[in-house]
Amino acid sequence: MSSSIFSDGSSKIKTSIQHINSLDEAKFKKLVQRIAEKTGRQNETIFTIDELNKLENAFGLSIDNIKQMIESIEYMFLQSAYHLIKPQILENDLINEQNFDENKAKIFVEQWSANAKEIVERLKTSHIASHSLSDIRWTLDVGITQGSKSKVKRPIAIYEFQLKNEQTKQIENIQTEFNKDELYAFFEKLESIQSQLDTLMT
Amino acid sequence: MPDHRSYQDPFYGWTVPKAISLCVQTLKECSSLPFKAIQELISMSEDQILNEKSSSSSSLEVLMKFSKDYSISIEQLIIIFNGFVQVLRLALKPPAAFLKPDIFKDDLRDLKFSEQIIEAFHNILFGTKHDQLYHVIQDRDRPCLPLLKSFDWNLDVTLTTASLLRCIEPLLFFQFRTNDNRVLTFEVPIKRFNELRYNTALLLKEMEEIDSKQTLKLLET
Numbered sequence: 001m002s003s004s005i006f007s008d009g010s011s012k013i014k015t016s017i018q019h020i021n022s023l024d025e026a027k028f029k030k031l032v033q034r035i036a037e038k039t040g041r042q043n044e045t046i047f048t049i050d051e052l053n054k055l056e057n058a059f060g061l062s063i064d065n066i067k068q069m070i071e072s073i074e075y076m077f078l079q080s081a082y083h084l085i086k087p088q089i090l091e092n093d094l095i096n097e098q099n100f101d102e103n104k105a106k107i108f109v110e111q112w113s114a115n116a117k118e119i120v121e122r123l124k125t126s127h128i129a130s131h132s133l134s135d136i137r138w139t140l141d142v143g144i145t146q147g148s149k150s151k152v153k154r155p156i157a158i159y160e161f162q163l164k165n166e167q168t169k170q171i172e173n174i175q176t177e178f179n180k181d182e183l184y185a186f187f188e189k190l191e192s193i194q195s196q197l198d199t200l201m202t
Numbered sequence: 203m204p205d206h207r208s209y210q211d212p213f214y215g216w217t218v219p220k221a222i223s224l225c226v227q228t229l230k231e232c233s234s235l236p237f238k239a240i241q242e243l244i245s246m247s248e249d250q251i252l253n254e255k256s257s258s259s260s261s262l263e264v265l266m267k268f269s270k271d272y273s274i275s276i277e278q279l280i281i282i283f284n285g286f287v288q289v290l291r292l293a294l295k296p297p298a299a300f301l302k303p304d305i306f307k308d309d310l311r312d313l314k315f316s317e318q319i320i321e322a323f324h325n326i327l328f329g330t331k332h333d334q335l336y337h338v339i340q341d342r343d344r345p346c347l348p349l350l351k352s353f354d355w356n357l358d359v360t361l362t363t364a365s366l367l368r369c370i371e372p373l374l375f376f377q378f379r380t381n382d383n384r385v386l387t388f389e390v391p392i393k394r395f396n397e398l399r400y401n402t403a404l405l406l407k408e409m410e411e412i413d414s415k416q417t418l419k420l421l422e423t
Binding site for chain 1: 291294295296297339340343344346347348349350353355357359360363365366367368369371372374375376378380384386387388389390391392394395397398399401402403405406408409412418
C-alpha cells in the first residue's frame with residue numbers, strides 16, 4: 001500500500017528512477033535545476049532538440065530514455081506542487097516509496113524547496129479562459145473643434161485594451177472612448193470590484 | 203452700442219452659403235406656398251436635425267404632398283427645405299453664448315428672410331428643444347470611437363485546479379458590450395486590474411485638472 005504522492009505515476013517512472021540513480025550527481029543537479037525553472041510555464045518546451053542531443057552524449061543514454069527522465073522529474077515537481085508537500089515528507093517519500101538514491105533525493109528536495117514558491121505561483125496564474133487582458137494603454141485628448149461645432153472643450157479618455165487569445169497568442173486591440181461622466185461611472189464600478197476583492201481576501 | 207456686425211461675423215460665415223441663397227430665391231419664386239406650409243417645413247427641419255435617421259422618409263412624403271397641393275415642383279421644395287436645415291445647422295455651430303437672439307434675427311434679416319420666417323426660426327432655436335439641439339450637434343455629429351454600452355463583471359475564487367489541490371486565488375472576469383455590438387468576455391489578472399484602477403484614477407485626476415490649464419482657458423465660451 002503505497003502512500004506516495006507519486007502513486008498514480010506509471011511504470012515509466014520506475015525505469016526513469018533507475019536511470020536517475022545511475023547518473024552523476026553534479027549532472028543530475030543541473031538537470032533538476034533546469035527543469036524546476038521551466039515547470040509550470042504554459043506552452044514552453046523544457047529542452048530544445050539540440051540540447052537533447054547534447055544530453056544524450058553527456059549522460060550516455062538514448063534520447064527516449066532522457067525524455068522519459070525529464071518527463072518524470074517534471075511530473076514529480078507538478079505532483080509536489082499539487083499537494084504542496086513539505087520537504088521532509090517529500091524526501092521520505094522519494095527514498096522509502098520510490099527507491100530514490102539518498103543523495104539524489106536530497107538534491108531533488110533542495111531544488112524543490114528553492115523553487116516551490118515560483119512553481120506554485122506560475123501554476124496559480126496560468127489562465128484557462130479564452131481571452132485575457134494583457135495590457136492597457138490610454139491617452140487623454142481634448143476636443144477643441146469639430147465639423148458641427150466651432151468651439152468645444154471636450155476632454156475624452158481613450159482606452160486601448162489589449163486582449164490576448166490564449167490559444168493563438170494573438171493580440172486583439174479594443175479601443176473605446178469615455179467622456180468625464182462615463183469615466184467616472186467606470187471608475188465607480190472598478191471601486192466596487194475592489195471592495196469585493198478586499199472583503200474576499202480578509 | 204456698436205453694431206454687432208462690427209465685432210462678430212454673421213453666424214452663417216463670411217459669405218452667404220449657396221444653399222441658403224438658393225433657398226431664399228426659390229421662396230420668392232414660389233409665392234403660392236402659404237406660410238402654414240413654410241412653418242411646417244421649418245419644424246420638419248428641426249426634426250431632421252434631432253432625429254437624423256428616422257425623419258428622412260417621412261419628410262419626403264410631406265414634401266410630395268405639398269408639391270401636389272400647391273402645384274410647386276418637388277425640386278423647389280427640396281431646395282427650400284434644405285436651406286432651412288442649413289440655417290439651423292449653421293446657427294447651432296458657434297457656442298451658444300455667442301449667438302444672442304437679436305444678433306440671430308439681424309443676421310437672418312441680412313439674408314432677406316421674411317419676418318414671419320425669422321420669428322419661426324427664433325422660436326425653434328431658443329425654444330424648448332434648445333438644450334437638446336445643442337447637445338445633439340455637439341455629441342452626436344462627430345467621429346466617435348466605440349463607447350462602452352455595458353460592463354458586467356464576475357469575481358470568483360478558484361479553490362482547486364487540475365494543477366493545485368489548494369489554491370484560493372481570486373478570478374476576475376469582465377464582459378464589455380460596446381455600442382458597435384461587440385461582446386468581449388475576458389479574464390482580468392488581478393495585477394492588471396490594479397493597473398487599470400490606478401490608471402483610471404489618474405485619468406480622472408488629469409481630467410479635473412484640464413480646467414485649470416492655461417492654454418485651455420482660451421476655450422472658455
